[in-house]
Amino acid sequence: MGQDVSQVLFSRHDRIRYRQKVRRCLDVFALMLDDFGFDADRPTTGLEIELNLVDADAEPAMCNAEVLENLADPAFQTELGQFNLELNARPRLIEGDGFADYEADLRESLGRAEELATKSDASIILIGILPTLTPRHLVLDNLSTNERYRVLNDQIVAARGEDIELDIHGVERLRTHTDSIASEAACTSVQFHLQVAPGSFADYWNASQAIAAVQVALGANSPFLHGRHLWAETRVALFEQATDTRPDELKVQGVRPRVWFGERWIDSIFDLFEENVRYFPPLLPICDDEDPVEVLRAGGVPRLSELRLHNGTVYRWNRPVYDIMGGRPHLRVENRVLPAGPTVVDMLANAAFYFGLARDLAECDRPLRSQLPFEIAEENFHIAARRGIDAVITWPRLGEVRVTDLVRDVLLPRAAAGLDRFGVGAEHRDRLLGIIEQRCRTRRNGAVWQVEAVRAAERDLGMDRSRALHHMLRRYGELQRTNEPVHTWPVGW
Numbered sequence: 001m002g003q004d005v006s007q008v009l010f011s012r013h014d015r016i017r018y019r020q021k022v023r024r025c026l027d028v029f030a031l032m033l034d035d036f037g038f039d040a041d042r043p044t045t046g047l048e049i050e051l052n053l054v055d056a057d058a059e060p061a062m063c064n065a066e067v068l069e070n071l072a073d074p075a076f077q078t079e080l081g082q083f084n085l086e087l088n089a090r091p092r093l094i095e096g097d098g099f100a101d102y103e104a105d106l107r108e109s110l111g112r113a114e115e116l117a118t119k120s121d122a123s124i125i126l127i128g129i130l131p132t133l134t135p136r137h138l139v140l141d142n143l144s145t146n147e148r149y150r151v152l153n154d155q156i157v158a159a160r161g162e163d164i165e166l167d168i169h170g171v172e173r174l175r176t177h178t179d180s181i182a183s184e185a186a187c188t189s190v191q192f193h194l195q196v197a198p199g200s201f202a203d204y205w206n207a208s209q210a211i212a213a214v215q216v217a218l219g220a221n222s223p224f225l226h227g228r229h230l231w232a233e234t235r236v237a238l239f240e241q242a243t244d245t246r247p248d249e250l251k252v253q254g255v256r257p258r259v260w261f262g263e264r265w266i267d268s269i270f271d272l273f274e275e276n277v278r279y280f281p282p283l284l285p286i287c288d289d290e291d292p293v294e295v296l297r298a299g300g301v302p303r304l305s306e307l308r309l310h311n312g313t314v315y316r317w318n319r320p321v322y323d324i325m326g327g328r329p330h331l332r333v334e335n336r337v338l339p340a341g342p343t344v345v346d347m348l349a350n351a352a353f354y355f356g357l358a359r360d361l362a363e364c365d366r367p368l369r370s371q372l373p374f375e376i377a378e379e380n381f382h383i384a385a386r387r388g389i390d391a392v393i394t395w396p397r398l399g400e401v402r403v404t405d406l407v408r409d410v411l412l413p414r415a416a417a418g419l420d421r422f423g424v425g426a427e428h429r430d431r432l433l434g435i436i437e438q439r440c441r442t443r444r445n446g447a448v449w450q451v452e453a454v455r456a457a458e459r460d461l462g463m464d465r466s467r468a469l470h471h472m473l474r475r476y477g478e479l480q481r482t483n484e485p486v487h488t489w490p491v492g493w
Contacts, residue, residue: 010285018285018306025307026277028292029322030270032302032329033198039328043422045355046091046193046332047102049347050340051110052125053083053117058473060130060137061122065145070116075109078144081185083130083137085113091193094355095423099348099432106344107483114481125477126347128222128235128339129186131450131469135226140180148284152313153181155283159245168237170230170386183242186225187235190347192335192354193321200362201269201320204333207361208318209262210368211354212337213380213393214411217403218439219350220388221339221446224454227465232388232447235339236381243315245283256280259315261378265369269331272320276311283313301329317381333358337381342446342476342486345435349485352432356418357411363421371396388447389439404440412437435485444487450476452491460492 032038053061060083067085068076077086087109092098114124143149157164163177196204220232231237240259256263256279266272286309292302301324308322321332335358338350361368372395380393384403391403398406412433419429439445444452450472457468479489 014287015282015285018282018287021287021306022277022282022310025292025302025304026273028296028302029273029304029307031296033268033270036329038198039325039330040195040197042093043359044091044195044330045094045098045351047089047106047347047351048191048193049087049089049106049126050079050188050190051085051087051113052127052130052188052340053085053120053122054125054130054132054473054477055121055123058132058470058477060133061120062142063117063120063122066120067113067117067122070119071113073109073112076113078146079185079188080143080149081138081182082142082144084144084185084188085124087113091195093422094352094419096425097428099352099424099428102351103344103348106348110344123477125473126188126341126343126480127446127473127476128188128220128233128341129225129238130188130473131224131454132473133186133226135176135178138178138182138186140182143180143182143185151284156181156243156245159281159283160247162247164242164244166238166241168225168228168230168234168241170228170234170237172228172230174226174228174230176226178242181242183238187222187239187242188340189235189336190338190340190350192338192351193332194335194355194358195330195332198269198331201331201333202266202271203362203367204358205269205272205318205320206265206367206369207358208333208335208354209265209374210361210372210377211357211411212261212317212335213377213384213391214357214403214407215335215337215350215354216381217384217387217389217391217393218353218407218436218445219338219346220385221341221450223388223447223451224469227469229451229454231386232390233339233385236337236385239315258313259317261317261381262374263378264374269320272316273307273311273322276314277307280310280314282310284309301327339446341480342449342489343480343483345432345483346446346485349432349435349439352419352424352429353412353415353436355422356415356424356429356433358418359421360414360418363418368396389443389445404443408437408440435487438485439487442487446486449486449489449491456491 055061062082222235319334384391453472
């Protein structure tokens with residue numbers, strides 16, 4: 001979905017041709033998986049971070065076009081809302097000092113972006129959901145000006161045929177309706193990319209699905225939406241509902257949602273692409289002129305543009321990626337479960353935990369898929385989104401267990417072992433996993449800090465909820481810029 005879209009209206013012929021082309025791409029992809037030379041020599045990683053822009057009053061600042069123009073940096077791109085940006089870090093190996101390189105790079109890029117954002121009277125916030133957002137901010141007119149977002153909105157709303165209902169039961173309840181996908185712009189995430197070989201992709205994807213609940217519990221950072229205290233990671237519920245193309249009748253019939261955990265363990269990356277084609281009608285039936293069969297016969301690397309575009313409109317929490325770099329195709333797991341923030345070092349701690357644990361579990365002799373039913377993994381995921389770091393989930397041989405106990409007693413040593421296989425320097429491994437350990441010990445992540453800070457402002461300063469949220473967000477921005485991990489942040493003022 002990163003590509004520009006110029007076509008606004010689609011005919012019946014467009015849809016028929018696109019469906020045929022997608023299936024042709026899928027057939028070629030199957031042939032490539034059998035005997036093509038994918039780039040898998042060394043496990044390259046990547047990070048994408050979605051950002052929010054706020055003004056001096058801690059309100060969303062609708063100025064991403066102006067900030068991007070001042071930045072003039074291809075690493076920064078638009079996102080759905082005019083108050084969003086996306087930062088794509090340069091892919092790299094994490095062996096040796098790789099995490100230190102990531103940290104220096106991200107802090108430099110964000111610092112420069114922050115400096116230039118001030119020219120637009122804005123600052124940058126790394127958070128799952130901006131707590132000062134209200135329904136008046138999340139409207140069609142505040143989508144970014146890139147035409148692809150308007151086209152995507154039109155196609156999702158048309159597919160649904162009625163307003164999108166948001167109904168989230170948490171500590172409090174939010175129930176409202178919207179006539180656009182603008183609410184999705186509230187969901188800002190950090191995405192981890194891990195390049196893997198075709199033969200090991202299924203093991204890595206299955207491992208990523210199994211640990212998604214643990215990741216969300218540890219990294220939850222989205223407790224507020226429209227002034228309501230909802231889930232620890234409300235972003236999960238919001239994203240699932242804000243892009244749902246199904247009216248109630250199709251939900252009852254069991255039609256799959258486009259934001260999807262999945263429904264089974266897989267044996268090959270092909271399973272995921274094939275499911276996407278089989279279950280989901282196209283939203284953006286745009287074809288290019290490439291014949292992937294002819295390109296493959298000629299010894300070239302097919303772009304598979306239609307298959308990749310279709311894949312980009314099915315929002316799996318762990319998404320398969322086919323891409324081409326330097327003339328060679330490669331495959332990646334795109335881990336999309338976590339919110340942005342609170343700090344660069346918090347996000348890198350989350351990355352180290354994910355990369356290390358995913359590798360250890362993917363390469364173990366007895367995979368988790370043989371011990372953990374898929375439906376339990378999905379149930380764990382939503383329990384973790386609701387409860388955050390206080391979640392109790394089901395784990396093989398342990399039964400019901402607190403996430404914090406599971407992480408400290410079982411998963412941290414395995415994450416460390418996985419990072420050792422990557423060749424990560426011991427000092428970086430210990431520093432980053434130490435942050436995860438301390439987060440578990442103190443039982444404080446971004447969501448916990450936000451809730452505690454808002455309660456303190458309401459209780460000690462006599463503020464109503466709206467003023468407390470604005471007050472908290474200003475303090476959050478100050479602490480974020482220290483790059484001290486969130487479990488060390490003070491709550492009082």
